[in-house]
Amino acid sequence: MTGANSPHHAAALVALDWGTTALRAYLLGADGAVLDSQASPAGIMKLPAGGFDQAFDETCGAWLKRDPALPVIAAGMVGSAQGWMEAPYIETPADASALVNGIVKVKAANGSTVHIVPGVLQAGTMPNVMRGEETQIFGALASDAALDNEPHGALIGLPGTHAKWAFVFKGRIERFYTFMTGETFGALRDHTILGRTMRATERPDSDAFMRGVDTAKDAGHAGMLATIFSTRTLGLTGQLAPEQQSDYLSGLLIGHELRGLNEVLAREQSNLAGKTLRLIGNDALCERYRVALARFGCNDAKTVGEATEHGLYRIAAQAGLVKAAVRASSKE
Amino acid sequence: MTGANSPHHAAALVALDWGTTALRAYLLGADGAVLDSQASPAGIMKLPAGGFDQAFDETCGAWLKRDPALPVIAAGMVGSAQGWMEAPYIETPADASALVNGIVKVKAANGSTVHIVPGVLQAGTMPNVMRGEETQIFGALASDAALDNEPHGALIGLPGTHAKWAFVFKGRIERFYTFMTGETFGALRDHTILGRTMRATERPDSDAFMRGVDTAKDAGHAGMLATIFSTRTLGLTGQLAPEQQSDYLSGLLIGHELRGLNEVLAREQSNLAGKTLRLIGNDALCERYRVALARFGCNDAKTVGEATEHGLYRIAAQAGLVKAAVRASSKE
Numbered sequence: 001m002t003g004a005n006s007p008h009h010a011a012a013l014v015a016l017d018w019g020t021t022a023l024r025a026y027l028l029g030a031d032g033a034v035l036d037s038q039a040s041p042a043g044i045m046k047l048p049a050g051g052f053d054q055a056f057d058e059t060c061g062a063w064l065k066r067d068p069a070l071p072v073i074a075a076g077m078v079g080s081a082q083g084w085m086e087a088p089y090i091e092t093p094a095d096a097s098a099l100v101n102g103i104v105k106v107k108a109a110n111g112s113t114v115h116i117v118p119g120v121l122q123a124g125t126m127p128n129v130m131r132g133e134e135t136q137i138f139g140a141l142a143s144d145a146a147l148d149n150e151p152h153g154a155l156i157g158l159p160g161t162h163a164k165w166a167f168v169f170k171g172r173i174e175r176f177y178t179f180m181t182g183e184t185f186g187a188l189r190d191h192t193i194l195g196r197t198m199r200a201t202e203r204p205d206s207d208a209f210m211r212g213v214d215t216a217k218d219a220g221h222a223g224m225l226a227t228i229f230s231t232r233t234l235g236l237t238g239q240l241a242p243e244q245q246s247d248y249l250s251g252l253l254i255g256h257e258l259r260g261l262n263e264v265l266a267r268e269q270s271n272l273a274g275k276t277l278r279l280i281g282n283d284a285l286c287e288r289y290r291v292a293l294a295r296f297g298c299n300d301a302k303t304v305g306e307a308t309e310h311g312l313y314r315i316a317a318q319a320g321l322v323k324a325a326v327r328a329s330s331k332e
Numbered sequence: 333m334t335g336a337n338s339p340h341h342a343a344a345l346v347a348l349d350w351g352t353t354a355l356r357a358y359l360l361g362a363d364g365a366v367l368d369s370q371a372s373p374a375g376i377m378k379l380p381a382g383g384f385d386q387a388f389d390e391t392c393g394a395w396l397k398r399d400p401a402l403p404v405i406a407a408g409m410v411g412s413a414q415g416w417m418e419a420p421y422i423e424t425p426a427d428a429s430a431l432v433n434g435i436v437k438v439k440a441a442n443g444s445t446v447h448i449v450p451g452v453l454q455a456g457t458m459p460n461v462m463r464g465e466e467t468q469i470f471g472a473l474a475s476d477a478a479l480d481n482e483p484h485g486a487l488i489g490l491p492g493t494h495a496k497w498a499f500v501f502k503g504r505i506e507r508f509y510t511f512m513t514g515e516t517f518g519a520l521r522d523h524t525i526l527g528r529t530m531r532a533t534e535r536p537d538s539d540a541f542m543r544g545v546d547t548a549k550d551a552g553h554a555g556m557l558a559t560i561f562s563t564r565t566l567g568l569t570g571q572l573a574p575e576q577q578s579d580y581l582s583g584l585l586i587g588h589e590l591r592g593l594n595e596v597l598a599r600e601q602s603n604l605a606g607k608t609l610r611l612i613g614n615d616a617l618c619e620r621y622r623v624a625l626a627r628f629g630c631n632d633a634k635t636v637g638e639a640t641e642h643g644l645y646r647i648a649a650q651a652g653l654v655k656a657a658v659r660a661s662s663k664e
Contacts, residue, residue, distance in 0.1 A: 127565040223592030233459035260555030
């Protein structure tokens with residue numbers, strides 16, 4: 001990695017991805033390139049009262065001592081009611097300008113002004129919220145022009161504890177869904193009878209995973225509360241080894257998530273096979289989703305890299321915190 | 333309650349409902365009437381090695397000392413691989429004769445022979461199992477002639493930790509489903525983010541419960557993994573008080589169970605509104621299901637009382653353990 005003081009890679013932005021369980025900090029150049037980065041376990045739920053200043057200084061203090069005028073931007077749960085300062089949600093449909101307008105500023109003890117990006121709320125009787133994912137989504141849009149030009153909009157999935165699926169169209173987040181797939185999997189495995197017959201294993205069993213996906217897709221009409229019991233009964237009847245049951249259950253849940261998403265699409269005369277689709281997240285998890293999506297006929301779900309860094313840079317550029325570089329400004 | 337030695341109510345059968353977490357014992361007369369009963373926390377998962385004899389003696393010893401020749405029948409997890417003696421599953425379609433043929437006998441230390449009723453297995457790639465519920469189902473059939481005469485079969489629901497829904501036709505359990513509704517509810521409430529914004533309350537909130545049922549029914553097409561997150565977001569947006577969130581989640585899950593069941597019925601050109609339906613279980617839980625079922629157009633879901641006692645008696649009568657009384661023998 002090129003040093004921050006290299007003349008053609010002068011530091012231009014400190015960008016923070018500050019979530020519930022971790023803080024990642026990036027030092028970005030004027031063109032958005034990552035010059036340096038820091039990872040810290042100082043997620044907002046792990047901080048003592050007043051701990052934001054200390055965590056910020058420990059992570060970014062050296063960069064800012066060298067260049068105190070560097071602008072700072074942050075996204076994620078740091079802007080929640082439990083965060084450093086609340087950045088109230090902006091509502092869907094939401095574009096990058098709306099995010100910029102919703103930025104709140106907090107003055108850090110070290111003299112820097114931290115610009116906190118708001119989350120996005122989809123109001124109504126089935127509300128949905130995101131914090132941090134909106135920034136990743138705009139990062140994906142910034143780095144992939146094809147997404148913005150989709151005539152019927154594109155679909156961006158962010159697998160995880162609370163998986164998000166966002167419908168994006170002409171540079172806006174139109175609406176989105178949250179599937180509690182990761183957290184439900186953990187609760188079922190660790191706190192129901194299903195975990196009792198499982199045996200932990202180092203190596204993922206892709207056959208068992210696919211079997212779970214296919215079961216949800218082809219025999220999931222009674223719903224997840226019914227299909228998950230087969231994790232146990234396939235074991236009782238000798239059809240699924242204890243080492244396979246965890247991956248089978250994971251496949252079942254991801255399969256039900258995609259089945260539900262496909263049902264949403266079906267109501268607008270579409271389906272997963274016909275959508276332009278991107279994934280954002282860690283490689284192993286995105287790969288699980290890619291193979292699961294292929295069972296639903298979707299074979300070109302690309303994973304977008306560095307969506308967080310790109311998103312933070314893009315929003316900072318649009319907010320005028322960094323001089324708009326060619327790559328980003330061409331899109332605004 | 334009439335004493336067991338009353339001449340016109342001579343004891344004729346000791347009947348045990350022996351599950352994972354509790355043991356209930358009944359002293360029945362020749363006509364099936366309950367003369368006496370005992371409840372014990374000695375479920376099979378709570379017993380030390382060799383504890384079956386002791387628990388049996390503590391619960392039924394006095395009855396058997398008075399009348400050592402009394403036949404003894406037992407149903408439930410006592411017949412599982414972890415039970416007193418394994419009574420291998422019989423397969424669907426299963427009638428009362430098949431259950432009788434599958435009875436295994438264990439000689440107790442006190443000299444009695446305990447007849448253990450087998451569970452029922454639905455084989456295949458989505459297997460299902462029950463132990464104890466089969467006996468309750470035959471109890472319901474014994475006490476309600478209308479069920480046996482349904483031209484298109486009837487549906488019997490047994491709400492609970494692992495809710496069962498059995499399709500019965502001409503005195504047979506044709507097939508059944510298991511919905512892990514109760515256990516999943518507990519895992520989500522106690523071990524995910526959903527529980528964090530809930531406030532416990534003494535009084536059930538029936539409006540919140542119905543709202544959950546309706547949400548699953550009318551807006552549940554994305555599936556349970558998506559709808560459950562609304563428990564949190566309705567709270568965040570001030571639409572659901574902390575005291576209401578538990579009942580809302582309960583309604584959501586029961587609503588998804590019934591939505592799934594309705595989808596199963598839809599594939600055979602039927603629906604919940606058009607089915608003859610009975611419920612077996614504790615009154616409060618059955619009442620929740622009754623009001624939820626009404627939202628699906630099913631307004632005559634009666635709750636069957638004493639299904640366990642009736643079922644144990646009926647199977648014992650058919651096995652020749654008690655002299656077949658008029659009420660039961662008329663059905664065989």
